[in-house]
Amino acid sequence: MEAKDMFANLGSIIASSMFVWAMFQQYVPYQLQHNIEKYCQILVRFVCPYIQIRFDELTGDYDMFRSEAYTAIQAYLSSRSSTQAKRLKADIAKNSQSLALRMDDHEEVADEFQGLKLWWASGKEASNTPSYWTPEEKRYYRLTCHKRHRELILGPYLNHVIKEGKAIEARNRQRKLYTNSDSKWSHVVLKHPASFQTLAMDPEKKKEIMEDLIAFSTAEEFYERVGRAWKRGYLLYGPPGTGKSSMIAAMANLLGYDLYDLELTSVKNNTELRKLLMEVSSKSIILIEDIDCSLDLTGQRKKKKKKNEKDEAEKKKDPQQKPEKEEKETEESKVTLSGLLNFIDGLWSACGGERLIVFTTNYVEKLDPALIRSGRMDKHIELSYCRFEAFKGLAKNYLQIESHPLFGRIRELLEEANLSPADVAEHLMPKRASGDPTFSLESLIQGLQKAKEEARLKAEEDAKKKEQAAKEEAKDQEKVVTADE
Numbered sequence: 197m198e199a200k201d202m203f204a205n206l207g208s209i210i211a212s213s214m215f216v217w218a219m220f221q222q223y224v225p226y227q228l229q230h231n232i233e234k235y236c237q238i239l240v241r242f243v244c245p246y247i248q249i250r251f252d253e254l255t256g257d258y259d260m261f262r263s264e265a266y267t268a269i270q271a272y273l274s275s276r277s278s279t280q281a282k283r284l285k286a287d288i289a290k291n292s293q294s295l296a297l298r299m300d301d302h303e304e305v306a307d308e309f310q311g312l313k314l315w316w317a318s319g320k321e322a323s324n325t326p327s328y329w330t331p332e333e334k335r336y337y338r339l340t341c342h343k344r345h346r347e348l349i350l351g352p353y354l355n356h357v358i359k360e361g362k363a364i365e366a367r368n369r370q371r372k373l374y375t376n377s378d379s380k381w382s383h384v385v386l387k388h389p390a391s392f393q394t395l396a397m398d399p400e401k402k403k404e405i406m407e408d409l410i411a412f413s414t415a416e417e418f419y420e421r422v423g424r425a426w427k428r429g430y431l432l433y434g435p436p437g438t439g440k441s442s443m444i445a446a447m448a449n450l451l452g453y454d455l456y457d458l459e460l461t462s463v464k465n466n467t468e469l470r471k472l473l474m475e476v477s478s479k480s481i482i483l484i485e486d487i488d489c490s491l492d493l494t495g496q497r498k499k500k501k502k503k504n505e506k507d508e509a510e511k512k513k514d515p516q517q518k519p520e521k522e523e524k525e526t527e528e529s530k531v532t533l534s535g536l537l538n539f540i541d542g543l544w545s546a547c548g549g550e551r552l553i554v555f556t557t558n559y560v561e562k563l564d565p566a567l568i569r570s571g572r573m574d575k576h577i578e579l580s581y582c583r584f585e586a587f588k589g590l591a592k593n594y595l596q597i598e599s600h601p602l603f604g605r606i607r608e609l610l611e612e613a614n615l616s617p618a619d620v621a622e623h624l625m626p627k628r629a630s631g632d633p634t635f636s637l638e639s640l641i642q643g644l645q646k647a648k649e650e651a652r653l654k655a656e657e658d659a660k661k662k663e664q665a666a667k668e669e670a671k672d673q674e675k676v677v678t679a680d681e
């Protein structure tokens with residue numbers, strides 16, 4: 197028996213002995229027995245070198261709420277319980293995606309922190325405020341540790357337990373995919389199989405992106421220290437089918453974040469945008485796909501500038517005339533570039549923290565530079581046509597091969613033809629029941645040859661058009677010169 201058990205039981209042992217003694221004395225009133233036990237406990241507390249901290253499952257008035265600390269401790273202890281406790285309880289918790297194990301009532305597990313030993317015990321007792329909305333029994337965890345380490349335990353250790361417990365909860369919870377319509381979010385369970393393992397791209401680039409994401413998700417203290425809101429913007433750009441959307445799903449899966457797929461075209465105006473964004477929880481990715489199509493973000497500021505110039509000119513002509521203020525109410529009630537910039541920079545977008553804002557586009561050159569400057573879109577990631585390194589990833593994933601005699605030919609062709617990873621993946625889909633990868637690779641070679649040929653024809657056609665245009669321009673110039681003479 198450990199020393200702390202001896203001390204914990206000492207009170208009851210002394211009390212029981214005294215009770216037996218009292219029985220001998222016969223007819224000891226209940227109140228006296230109670231007092232004997234109480235003073236024995238006080239005595240033990242005085243000499244006992246251990247402290248105990250209790251965390252109740254239910255808190256608040258009338259025990260109506262489940263305690264956050266209790267839930268975090270439960271998650272924290274789950275791995276320790278599964279290796280140490282003799283009696284376990286298993287269940288799939290609400291909003292969780294995996295089986296959670298926890299120690300049964302009146303079990304105990306030990307833990308270590310900076311070389312110190314501590315003990316967690318689970319217990320339950322009858323509720324003294326029973327009502328129809330609270331259970332009859334109240335559960336709790338009790339932490340026992342040596343008095344000497346009080347400061348370390350009450351500060352760093354408990355912070356560590358709560359932080360780690362919450363991280364475990366976040367990893368296990370079911371993630372959600374939110375979409376907006378009628379100025380409200382609705383959600384489904386997010387179950388996308390994409391991961392960074394299955395994403396075919398240059399391994400170095402992939403590693404860099406993963407490290408960047410993990411560094412972000414663990415940098416709460418850094419952001420706090422340097423006084424920045426805990427958010428980061430990513431711009432993913434590249435031709436269709438190069439894996440932009442797949443990468444976003446992989447990001448959400450890697451970090452365990454929820455995904456808010458914001459459809460800007462169905463947001464009425466900047467106010468509605470703000471309202472929607474204030475409802476976004478932390479640990480989430482706010483995604484705006486095809487940003488160049490979502491809004492006239494490229495031209496709106498320019499247009500506005502032109503409009504102001506036009507108003508000024510009109511005013512000079514007729515000072516009485518009012519500018520075209522409300523004339524385009526409908527146009528103005530749309531989400532604007534400045535509204536979007538406010539959303540990225542605004543104070544309210546930082547409420548809750550830990551958010552990624554991701555934009556995707558096929559045409560990065562069309563975007564307003566203000567939108568994609570550092571601090572708004574911090575990291576620009578280009579996803580491009582499939583080259584050999586990415587192909588190897590796809591072959592490993594789809595065909596489970598790491599080499600093949602046809603790889604040499606494919607390598608040459610991938611340098612010459614532009615095929616997106618989506619197109620390459622299509623060729624690698626199972627072609628025959630036999631599962632022989634040669635058929636898929638041959639199909640890919642044909643696809644690459646076709647793409648190469650099409651590119652050659654297009655280049656020839658473009659060259660011809662260019663030549664024709666140059667000839668016509670020369671002719672026009674000749675005409676001008678003759679006319680001048």
Ligand SMILES: Nc1ncnc2c1ncn2[C@@H]1O[C@H](COP(=O)(O)OP(=O)(O)OP(=O)(O)O)[C@@H](O)[C@H]1O
Nearest residue numbers: 394395396435436437438439440441442617618621
């Ligand atoms: N880099 C990649 N690695 C693995 N699979 C890929 C990759 N790129 C594309 N794919 C496959 O192609 C399909 C389409 O890719 P995805 O939707 O991610 O492309 P996208 O870049 O978002 O295209 P778009 O610009 O048209 O939205 C995916 O379902 C995935 O299976």
Ligand SMILES: [Mg+2]
Nearest residue numbers: 440441442485
């Ligand atoms: Mg996409």
